[in-house]
Amino acid sequence: AKFTPTPALKYADELHATAKALVADGKGLLAADESTGSIKKRLESVGKENNDDNRREWRDLMFTAEGPLEKYLGGVITFEDTLMKHDAQLESQYKGSPLRDVIKKRGIIPGIKTDKGTKPLSRTQPEETTTEGLDGLLARSQEYYAAGARFAKFRTTYIVTATTPSQLAIEDNANVQARYASISQEAGLVPIVEPEVLCNGDFTIERSAEAHIAAYSHLFRTLALHKVDFAGMILKASMVVPGDKSGKVATPEEVAQATLHVLSKTVPPLVPGVVFLSGGLSEADSIAYLDAMNKLKKKEPSIAPWKLSFSFGRALQGEAMKVWAHSGDIKKAQETFMLRAKWCYEAALGEYKGEAGEPSK
Numbered sequence: 001a002k003f004t005p006t007p008a009l010k011y012a013d014e015l016h017a018t019a020k021a022l023v024a025d026g027k028g029l030l031a032a033d034e035s036t037g038s039i040k041k042r043l044e045s046v047g048k049e050n051n052d053d054n055r056r057e058w059r060d061l062m063f064t065a066e067g068p069l070e071k072y073l074g075g076v077i078t079f080e081d082t083l084m085k086h087d088a089q090l091e092s093q094y095k096g097s098p099l100r101d102v103i104k105k106r107g108i109i110p111g112i113k114t115d116k117g118t119k120p121l122s123r124t125q126p127e128e129t130t131t132e133g134l135d136g137l138l139a140r141s142q143e144y145y146a147a148g149a150r151f152a153k154f155r156t157t158y159i160v161t162a163t164t165p166s167q168l169a170i171e172d173n174a175n176v177q178a179r180y181a182s183i184s185q186e187a188g189l190v191p192i193v194e195p196e197v198l199c200n201g202d203f204t205i206e207r208s209a210e211a212h213i214a215a216y217s218h219l220f221r222t223l224a225l226h227k228v229d230f231a232g233m234i235l236k237a238s239m240v241v242p243g244d245k246s247g248k249v250a251t252p253e254e255v256a257q258a259t260l261h262v263l264s265k266t267v268p269p270l271v272p273g274v275v276f277l278s279g280g281l282s283e284a285d286s287i288a289y290l291d292a293m294n295k296l297k298k299k300e301p302s303i304a305p306w307k308l309s310f311s312f313g314r315a316l317q318g319e320a321m322k323v324w325a326h327s328g329d330i331k332k333a334q335e336t337f338m339l340r341a342k343w344c345y346e347a348a349l350g351e352y353k354g355e356a357g358e359p360s361k
């Protein structure tokens, strides 16, 4: 029997359908929502100036790439500029169309980052963060829905040390995420809840798992208190890895086991999908870890009742951006991007065949 709490959520059916579609059949998300400050770092790292034309050319290039992008991507997360303003300019069948229409015409769902970035949590030592963006969020979300967006993304971050994430950071960020998620659902946008446990530091994979469990268990309790509809949201999770200054490297199987251990303890089965960020991990590692998780899930389906897919920024864009910046060859950059999207799709099915197309173990 179906129990529908009252008052009912206006967009419930649509939210459920959108959430499922975002992660259907090996599909994942492209995180192309770098704020102006973050895209500056990415562009400058390949020797490109951060200006309107370069940002547009880069994003045009990805969204208009030839090939079955809609088979690999359920959605694209955009920054406000891209959703609301930019026009596709490259020579292609999409010339002159707003980028959001290019995404939609390809059968990919446009989404939008609605957070306004992380800010220090006053008087925390070591310094932890909260995330801004709740003020006026309902009106902004309604405007994005009217412009064609069907999901939103909001990122909070946690640092791992011997004493963090602190109870303050855990509770504050859970509350922020829960308000964001309930407001998004009220406006018809599927919330992609992104609580990123950063991988910077000198800590073991076990300590990372502990930090994830502390943050995610409180997060889901708070989402429930705020009446968030779990079937109409997606979790964007970090992978559980040893800290980048620990001198330790875990195997894909170890990362897969640790990550699924954390998720199976904290994420309700009603959530249709967990998508992972790449978080500065190499493209090869991000793909190998996701593939290992899906291979493990095939052996033991009950440990992962949700789809396990990707929402990569750097792991999908990094190599292609280098090709574009260094050779100026748009076609070659598009092929490089499309190949990464295909690998991610294969990993989301646990069928990654390796760079050379050889089946991986």
Ligand code: 5MM
Pocket: 031, 032, 033, 034, 035, 036, 037, 038, 039, 113, 117, 155, 276, 277, 278, 279, 280, 311, 312, 313, 314, 315
């Ligand atoms: C694409 O970057 C997103 C926006 O970051 P800023 O708000 O700092 O500009 C970011 O939230 C991203 O979606 C996640 O970090 C995943 O990207 P990576 O590169 O870690 O896969």
